[in-house]
Amino acid sequence: MQGSIERALAVLAGGCDSPVRSGWSAGLPMFVQASAAGAYAYDESGRRYIDYIMGYGPLLFGHTHPELITGLDALAKHGFVWGSTHSEEIRLAERIAAYLPSMERMRFVTTGTEAMMSAVRVARAFTGRSRILKFAGNYHGHFDLALIDAGASAGTRTGGIPQGVRGDVLVARYNDLASVDERLDGNESELAAIIVEPIGANMGLVQPAGGFLEGLLRRARRAGALLIFDEVITWLRFGLRGAQGRTSVVPDLTALGKIMGGGLPIAAFGGRRDVMAVLAPEGTTFTGGTHGGNPFCVAMAHRVLDLLEAHPEYYSYMDGLARRLAGGLREIFAQRGLPYAVVQRESVVDFKFRAGPAAQNYDDACNADRAAYARYCAAMLERGVLLAPSQNEVMLLSTAHTAQDVDATLDAARNGLRAQ
Secondary structure, three states: OHHHHHHHHHHOHHHOOOHHHHOHHHOOOOOOEEEEEEOEEEEOOOOEEEEOOHHHOOOOOOEOOHHHHOOHHHHHOOOOOOOOOOHHHHHHHHHHHHHOOOOOEEEEEOOHHHHHHHHHHHHHHHHOOOEEEEEOOOOOOOOHHHHOOOOOOOOOOOOOOOHHHHHOEEEEOOOOHHHHHHHHOOOHHHEEEEEEOOOEOOOOOEOOOOOHHHHHHHHHHHHOOEEEEEOOOHHHHOEOOOHHHHOOOOOOEEEEOHHHHOOOOOEEEEEOHHHHOOEOOOOOEOOOOOOOOOHHHHHHHHHHHHHHHHOOHHHHHHHHHHHHHHHHHHHHHHHHOOOEEEEEEOOEEEEEEEEOOOOOOHHHHHOOOHHHHHHHHHHHHHOOEEOOOOOOOOEEOOOOOOHHHHHHHHHHHHHHHHHO
């Protein structure tokens, strides 16, 4: 593995294509993966690890689910990219709109970053304003304004972002409407949109407090601005109706990500008919890309929806596994007198090396002990459990995980914590 790291450093910037993979956030050596199957990742020596990264969210069915990888030649034989609109792209949009009625009109793109970037452009065009209010610890991709006080592996690394962009961004504290009001004071007339993860999953798992999302909608309406939900992680991970299906709040725009394609590069943004009408050819605002709605990724997205529609029990299965994992971690912490809160929502489990109740915002998340997590992450890797090398990430389960995997993970956690 060391040889591969040296080779990567020689030809890849930082030795990787995304900083979190380098292990820098947890002070760990880079994990070099050779293959994957089901719930498992394999390194170059062939050693198996129980994988809780799951592509950072999109692998609901684990790696290499047979319904997704069988018959790929049939999907490819008509081409990977056409440069034309096609009937299956239209059908996919219809299926998405049936589950997310807020997306009256949509456009397919390639990544969640592109989806959020495009949604922001649409909001600015519709309102004729430039300022965006976002939340510290919410990660919306790597375009300029999104990286300011971002969560996930980005943190506060904002080199190359012009000062003018910074001036257009207001950053508030998640779950804190008073903080929102403070940032909006004197800026409402310039506000184009409020962007938010309706369930925070990039500063650990942070659930929205009661009334928080409703409060954001009221403030957006009062200011004449739009509310944008970033459901890149939450749609499908939290059900076919996503996070917005669990609240009375209807966003004006929504961004979706690669989870719809089982991890393949497909994403979408969309919302109200009148808002999306600003896009060319109807309006004067441009977004577009050669791979948007390409037939191969669209066909894979249909397979993902087919699987979820045919197996509604998948969600209860993953929730049961996650409850087992969360409950086991709570027992271990109680036995060891560790004051860490374990948070679980359906197939997502998280805890921080931080005393007290579950985190409510990025300030709380940043108060966790990074060194303790690094030691824990290394100890788990030694014991065959692959965790994200960043405490801002979460543990993600899939339909491929088993109760035996969870129990093995708990044994590793028990022994790994004892070894620290």
